[in-house]
Amino acid sequence: MTPALAFNDLTLGYDRLPAVQKLQADIAEGSLTAVVGPNGAGKSTLLKGVTGALAPLQGKVEFGALNRDDIAYLPQQSDIDRAFPLSVVDLVAMGLWREIGPFGWLGRKQRGRVEAAISSVGLTGLESRPIGSLSGGQMQRALFARLLLQDARLVLLDEPFTAIDARTMADLIAVVRNWHREGRTVLAVLHDAETVRAHFPETLMLARELVAHGPTEQVMTAENQFRARQMCEACAGPPHVCGREVA
Amino acid sequence: MIWDLIFQPFADFGFMRRALLGCFAVSLGATPVGVFLMLRRMSLTGDAMAHAILPGAAVGFLVAGLSLGAMTIGGLIAGMAVALLSGLVTRVTALREDASLAAFYLISLALGVLIVSTRGSNVDLMHVLFGTVLALNDAALILLCSIASLSILTLSVLFRPLVLECADPQFLRSVSKLSAVTHFVFLSLVVLNLVGGFHALGTLMAVGIMILPAAAARFWATGIGGLIFVAVAVAFFSSLSGLLLSYHFSLPSGPAIILVAGIVYAVSLVLGPAGGLIAQVLPRGPVQN
Numbered sequence: 001m002t003p004a005l006a007f008n009d010l011t012l013g014y015d016r017l018p019a020v021q022k023l024q025a026d027i028a029e030g031s032l033t034a035v036v037g038p039n040g041a042g043k044s045t046l047l048k049g050v051t052g053a054l055a056p057l058q059g060k061v062e063f064g065a066l067n068r069d070d071i072a073y074l075p076q077q078s079d080i081d082r083a084f085p086l087s088v089v090d091l092v093a094m095g096l097w098r099e100i101g102p103f104g105w106l107g108r109k110q111r112g113r114v115e116a117a118i119s120s121v122g123l124t125g126l127e128s129r130p131i132g133s134l135s136g137g138q139m140q141r142a143l144f145a146r147l148l149l150q151d152a153r154l155v156l157l158d159e160p161f162t163a164i165d166a167r168t169m170a171d172l173i174a175v176v177r178n179w180h181r182e183g184r185t186v187l188a189v190l191h192d193a194e195t196v197r198a199h200f201p202e203t204l205m206l207a208r209e210l211v212a213h214g215p216t217e218q219v220m221t222a223e224n225q226f227r228a229r230q231m232c233e234a235c236a237g238p239p240h241v242c243g244r245e246v247a
Numbered sequence: 248m249i250w251d252l253i254f255q256p257f258a259d260f261g262f263m264r265r266a267l268l269g270c271f272a273v274s275l276g277a278t279p280v281g282v283f284l285m286l287r288r289m290s291l292t293g294d295a296m297a298h299a300i301l302p303g304a305a306v307g308f309l310v311a312g313l314s315l316g317a318m319t320i321g322g323l324i325a326g327m328a329v330a331l332l333s334g335l336v337t338r339v340t341a342l343r344e345d346a347s348l349a350a351f352y353l354i355s356l357a358l359g360v361l362i363v364s365t366r367g368s369n370v371d372l373m374h375v376l377f378g379t380v381l382a383l384n385d386a387a388l389i390l391l392c393s394i395a396s397l398s399i400l401t402l403s404v405l406f407r408p409l410v411l412e413c414a415d416p417q418f419l420r421s422v423s424k425l426s427a428v429t430h431f432v433f434l435s436l437v438v439l440n441l442v443g444g445f446h447a448l449g450t451l452m453a454v455g456i457m458i459l460p461a462a463a464a465r466f467w468a469t470g471i472g473g474l475i476f477v478a479v480a481v482a483f484f485s486s487l488s489g490l491l492l493s494y495h496f497s498l499p500s501g502p503a504i505i506l507v508a509g510i511v512y513a514v515s516l517v518l519g520p521a522g523g524l525i526a527q528v529l530p531r532g533p534v535q536n
Contacts, residue, residue: 051421073421084286084414085469094411097422102408130469150422 002064004029004154004185005050009059012042012049018057018208019045025204025213027187029064032180034200034216035189038232041206043189047073047156050187066185069098072152074143076159082132088142089127092118095149117145122171137168144175155179157188161195173199193220207231256494262381266490269383269391269447270504273456274482276395277440279402279475281457282464283433286471287413290458292348296434297441297454299329299352302359304442304450309362315386319442322450326438329355334431378449378501380490387446394443398436405432410471448501455505456482463512466519481511 003026012020020042027033035043048054050061051073063070072095093106093114100106106114118127121141126134134142140160147155157176161169177199179186187204190196196203196216203219205211207228212219256263284293303325304318311317329351336347383391402409408429411419420426437457444453464477489504517524 053417053420071421075417079417080415081413084410085471085474086410086414087470090410091414094415094418097411102423102425103404 002029003027004031004064004066005187006062006064007046007059008062010049010056010061011058012045012054013057014045014054016057020049020206021209022059023206023210025210027185027204028202030180030183030185031202032176032186032200033188033202033204034196035187035204035206036191036193036196036220037206037211038229040208041228041232042208043206044076044158046206047075047158047187047189050154050156066154070153071156072147072150072154073156074147074158074160076162080131080139082139084131086131087128088118088123088131088134089114091131091142092145092149095146095151098150113149117148118142120148121145121175137164140164140172141168144172148175153184155184155186157186159189159191162191169195193225196220252495253491256491262383263490263494265383265388266380266447266500267486269380269388270456270486270490271483272388272391272395273440273444273447273453274460274479274486276391276398277444277453277457278460278478278482280398280433280436280440281461282471282474282478283402283409283413284437284458285461285465286474290462291345293437293441293454293457295348295352296326296330296437297445297450299355300326300438300441300445301450302355302362304445305359305363315384315390315446319390319446322442322445323438325355325359326442327435330434330438331431334434338427377499378445378447378452380447380500380504381493383447391443391447394439398440401432401436405429409433448504452501452505455508456485459505459508459512460485463508463515463519466515466521466523469521481508485511 005027007023007025007027010020010023011018019040023046035046037043045054049056051071052068093110095117096106096110096114100110115124115127118124121144123138123141123145126138131139131142144160155176160172160176164172173195176186176188188200190200197220200216202214203216204213205219205224205228209231211228211231212224257267281290281293284290300322303321303323305321306325307314307317307319307321310321329348333344333348333351336342336351337344340347342350408419408423408425412426412429412433416426419429440457441450441453444456447453448456460478460481461474463481464474468474468477485504485508489507490500492498492507493500493503515523520526
């Protein structure tokens with residue numbers, strides 16, 4: 001089976017300082033993969049590399065049957081201006097951008113789909129609320145509704161369950177599992193080991209370099225986690241002393 | 248009585264009617280742009296841009312005298328150069344937009360002051376700085392109305408990408424290549440409206456009609472449409488009242504218009520239901536859904 005994504009000797013970084021080094025891994029089409037690792041392991045950087053926001057310093061990201069237009073990406077929440085006067089409906093409807101573009105009309109059919117997406121994340125009744133008045137959990141639900149409408153074959157989530165309540169998390173995990181059932185490829189940066197073990201069949205463990213990749217129970221071992229922490233501590237100084245040679 | 252106060256000046260004097268039309272045109276064009284400047288937390292960018300176009304207008308004035316065309320083109324060139332260069336520096340280097348913009352507008356301003364001072368002081372140059380709203384000729388009125396029309400049309404076409412660029416630029420970049428285009432077209436609108444505004448209100452006052460009504464509207468409306476509507480209404484009211492004040496009390500009209508807008512802002516700050524001082528202090532029950 002051709003992979004949805006292949007990281008081929010991929011090195012990503014900022015100001016020529018690598019944050020992800022020589023990563024070699026295939027993400028299978030339709031897989032549900034957790035990306036885990038200590039702080040500073042390059043998890044968010046990896047997602048930015050996939051979206052194309054960050055160009056590789058070396059190597060490349062190869063897409064199988066997909067291309068960059070098939071990606072929906074949920075960054076860490078801090079990037080949205082919550083003070084901007086948008087309603088929940090406005091925010092969620094942005095998910096239809098690829099369909100209606102900058103000028104297209106939002107027809108009755110599309111409005112129906114926006115409503116359906118809002119209801120499937122449990123926000124019915126809050127459609128006209130300004131996004132500034134939403135709680136952290138409600139905001140995350142709204143962003144998931146937008147992702148639903150993007151209808152993408154590859155979904156990238158960056159710490160989607162951080163700082164939200166348990167019930168919201170359960171609801172949103174159900175959304176993610178549903179994407180998995182529909183055959184979409186999902187790559188999610190996660191912190192909580194329990195969540196990963198309970199819901200994510202595949203795990204990719206990073207500590208700048210690849211630690212392990214495969215079925216979650218084989219990757220999420222105490223030994224691997226210890227090794228990842230050690231590798232990252234070794235990298236805690238200036239990056240050029242890190243591990244192997246840097247080009 | 249009311250007739251004498253409000254309608255007589257416009258009925259009797261053609262220059263007052265022209266001034267009112269000119270100010271309304273500036274209000275229609277510049278105020279919605281100001282609303283977006285405010286929403287993007289770029290209110291001070293308008294001020295910087297107003298300084299940036301000043302030397303261009305001054306050069307045009309020195310080359311061709313009090314010529315509408317030369318001053319407009321000079322202002323546009325200076326403003327666009329500063330906008331493009333600072334945008335370019337921001338996207339290519341590590342410098343943030345506020346710092347790169349400040350650097351370029353200060354250079355532009357210093358250059359302008361230098362050029363002006365080599366030619367000695369000139370009373371007519373005060374017209375550039377403070378506007379000539381009571382002496383707008385046909386060509387100037389046509390220019391102001393054209394800029395307002397172009398500005399409104401462009402904003403309507405660009406509305407959706409612009410809202411996204413303001414609220415969630417990362418999302419816009421992830422789904423479309425319009426982010427950079429939107430940003431530069433928007434900055435061009437800022438420059439265009441300031442250049443139009445300086446014919447009526449002067450380079451320094453033009454930014455006032457852009458920003459003050461938008462800031463006042465923030466205390467009355469919460470949606471984007473409401474903000475634009477209230478801001479334009481405030482700008483119209485300020486134009487009318489400012490012109491009348493300047494007529495009845497022999498005040499310079501540009502500052503009078505901006506000061507009325509300033510008073511409306513101060514009143515909104517206190518009384519406005521959307522986050523005004525009184526609304527913040529008064530205890531209110533929860534909204535019943």
